[in-house]
């Protein structure tokens with residue numbers, strides 16, 4: 001019982017990045033535990049997925065041929081069955097939206113300790129997990145009791161594994177007939193099309209909750225007019241209905257890679273950063289010197305946007 | 318029918334703060350209803366208001382007496398009554414883990430027997446993002462996580478939800494009731510509590526429960542997770558910070574924008 005099992009994630013025929021990141025995290029943990037590292041892939045084109053996941057870090061790959069897309073009942077049942085078979089010390093799952101939809105059920109069903117959204121994992125006779133709290137304002141160290149546990153990992157925190165390995169791939173014998181059918185996926189829909197594609201913009205001025213009121217958005221529109229920038233935003237602005245969904249940058253919004261991303265009144269929550277960290281140059285204006293956005297910014301102004309933005313507009317008038 | 322909404326009072330941290338041992342010093346905390354729960358309460362109240370039949374909305378929280386002030390906000394926005402669970406054994410936990418929370422809510426569900434349970438996707442403080450789905454598994458309900466659209470009318474046997482996946486893709490799923498749904502921000506527009514609502518909330522019941530009331534003992538909240546350290550993350554920032562007046566910093570920023578070639582002369 002020193003093995004590690006990681007369950008990969010895919011959507012619409014493609015493995016998601018976190019699948020390769022999980023391989024790195026799982027391998028490190030398996031080395032510390034002194035066991036083997038198993039990867040499982042459930043549903044869809046499992047054979048092709050297994051081939052891509054077969055990197056040098058992996059010892060064994062298990063394919064579960066059941067259904068096409070993520071279905072939490074299938075994933076929950078398959079993961080439990082794999083767990084029973086492999087009996088790993090650690091079960092590692094992605095803290096993705098689909099991870100949120102089945103990992104807690106698996107941990108509860110197995111009656112195992114569950115640490116979510118890990119940004120660091122260490123095993124030294126016991127499991128220690130690094131997590132963030134209060135919107136990344138503090139980091140915490142959490143000890144997990146027990147010799148078996150479930151941990152979900154945050155995307156983007158581990159390097160992605162790559163290259164070709166020679167792990168043995170085996171089809172896991174999984175009986176789908178007993179799987180619950182209390183929820184049924186009917187389909188998918190892309191949202192957020194519309195007037196502009198913020199993904200095309202060279203210069204994005206992005207506004208967050210620091211703007212306080214809908215009327216104050218005019219100030220940011222003036223800045224966009226003066227500079228020729230395209231307007232985007234963090235999630236709360238869209239949640240409030242002040243801007244349409246196609247302007248939202250982030251995990252559930254759009255991934256953008258402009259030349260310059262100017263984040264104004266945006267704290268830099270992980271789900272926001274997921275959408276904009278690929279920008280060439282990141283600039284932040286924020287009144288809080290400890291705002292996490294400054295950790296990834298190239299340039300910053302610690303100040304009140306209601307002072308700085310009018311002064312910035314004047315520079316271009 | 319009955320809808321149970323789990324709600325939590327969470328602390329927001331001021332810009333400047335100090336950590337005292339394993340917690341942020343009380344002086345730097347401001348308490349509020351968890352953002353995600355606010356949307357969950359609104360979703361429940363909207364179902365109740367649109368229904369022909371009687372729909373009772375019950376808010377359930379795990380929190381100290383102080384949290385009643387926040388829970389009254391849920392009552393002011395239309396929840397009918399609330400249950401507040403607290404106990405010395407809960408207060409002693411450095412971190413109330415998912416299993417401990419679920420053990421408590423499992424008993425609340427057993428007592429209330431709701432048809433639908435709504436939770437927030439995550440709590441803004443500990444950010445586990447797991448209570449709703451783990452609870453569903455424990456009580457044998459169906460579930461869906463990260464719901465940003467809910468099509469359900471009181472009395473229906475199924476709900477159709479949209480789950481907000483990454484990258485602007487939504488999954489449309491039909492779910493049998495009883496179910497637990499974890500609610501994402503933006504699903505609706507949470508109302509402000511009206512003065513009348515706030516007045517009425519004073520008359521509504523917040524029933525205090527301790528572990529023994531729920532048939533639990535101290536061990537049931539003795540989770541497997543222990544908080545052993547809390548610290549401010551080391552800044553990895555190598556950002557060039559412009560200092561000075563708004564005019565000075567704006568001028569420097571403007572020259573960076575010109576240098577990068579994203580604005581014309």
Ligand SMILES: Cc1cc2nc3c(=O)[nH]c(=O)nc-3n(C[C@H](O)[C@H](O)[C@H](O)COP(=O)(O)OP(=O)(O)OC[C@H]3O[C@@H](n4cnc5c(N)ncnc54)[C@H](O)[C@@H]3O)c2cc1C
Pocket residue numbers: 097135207208209210211233234235236237248249250251252253254264265266267268269270271272275285286287288291303304305306438439463
């Ligand atoms: C499953 C899931 C998916 C999500 N997807 C996304 C997503 O796609 N995109 C996204 O953005 N979020 C997403 N979120 C939400 C995310 O967690 C944060 O809540 C959100 O990004 C916060 O937005 P914000 O930075 O604008 O607001 P806040 O975090 O409230 O930050 C506001 C900032 O403004 C600053 N400020 C206030 N006043 C001023 C002033 N006068 N001048 C200068 N600065 C000021 C404050 O210091 C603060 O740093 C998601 C969350 C979940 C759980």
